[in-house]
Amino acid sequence: GFIGHNLALHLKSLEAQVSIIDSLMVNNLISLFDSKSTLPNKKTYRKFIIERLDLIEENEIPLYTVDARNEKKLHNLLSDFKPNIIIHLAAIAHANRSIRNPKSCFEHSTRTLENVLEWARKNYNDLQQLIYFSSSMVYGNFDREIVTEKSPCNPLGIYGAMKLAGEKLVKAYNHAFQLPYTIIRPSALYGERCISRRVSQIFIENVLHGKPLKINGDGSDHLDFTFIDDLIQGIICTISNPNGINQTFNITYGKGRSIKELLKIIQKYHPNTEVIYSERNRLVPKRGTLSINKAFSEIGYRPQFSLEKGIDKYYNWYQSIFNPS
DSSP states (O other): OHHHHHHHHHHHHTTOOOOEEOOSOSSSTGGGGOTTOOOSOHHHHHHHHHHHHHHHHHTTOOEEOOOTTOHHHHHHHHHHHOOSEEEEOOSOOOHHHHHHOHHHHIIIIIIHHHHHHHHHHHTTTTOSEEEEEOOGGGGBSOSSSEEOTTSOOBOOSHHHHHHHHHHHHHHHHHHHHOOOEEEEEOOSEEOTTOOSOOHHHHHHHHHHTTOOEEEESSSOOEEOOEEHHHHHHHHHHHTTOGGGTTEEEEOSOSOOEEHHHHHHHHHTTOTTOOEEEEOOOTTSOOOOEEOOHHHHHHSOOOOOOOHHHHHHHHHHHHHHHHSOO
């Protein structure tokens, strides 16, 4: 996926032995050839996925096309290469999709995690760390401007509820079987070769296609936008780090920015773009800044990409895709 291939490439550059398990069905190559899919720009997204796969192949990273919902196949594969560290990214990648198909969200997010936890329980001596990807959606409506890892978690929708359930499962296996874990809570990710269609991606694609920008609400909603390179750096900081074991970390840029601010940055490239406002989605929690003080002090996390810097890099990459030299 978006996070997984970027992470695998970076880990390989650090001379780690990396293997990938992915069915390529969820938000990936196979889904882009599904005639029932309503995802726009599928031709462009296929290019993104092919580029991901090419990069993985060029860097000699093994890719096992296995459905992680299949417990037997997954366990056999994990037993073959006995990982020291598992980074569990298998999940539905977008909250809106969980609403459209809750069962699929459960199967691809919670069932896959259960299968990994069961293998880890039976192979405890081989595993040093399980890194589980949660989400800022677990907090629900932020109870203050800045939330910390100790802030209450009251998710609003199915996606956030399942992410929180995953956290609870991981911690339960730690309590019962001493399984070492790290939980990461990212927020509003964006960057090259993403096909999840989060707000920054939709805005950039629309301006490049000459389409209006649609804002749900009045644009005052805040998100802690996080560039993919910063997230990858944060993950690396947790791997094999004693300070990261059995801990939860917000891994974001650490500053909430409004949709209106994102709009202004995008309009810098296309100042005459039409903007349409619509009713705010009641299932979208009101968010803001995720404190990264814990990650800063305990694992040495140092994000580098402000929204301006990240969007500039992202837009220039997107423009090169639309207007190849």
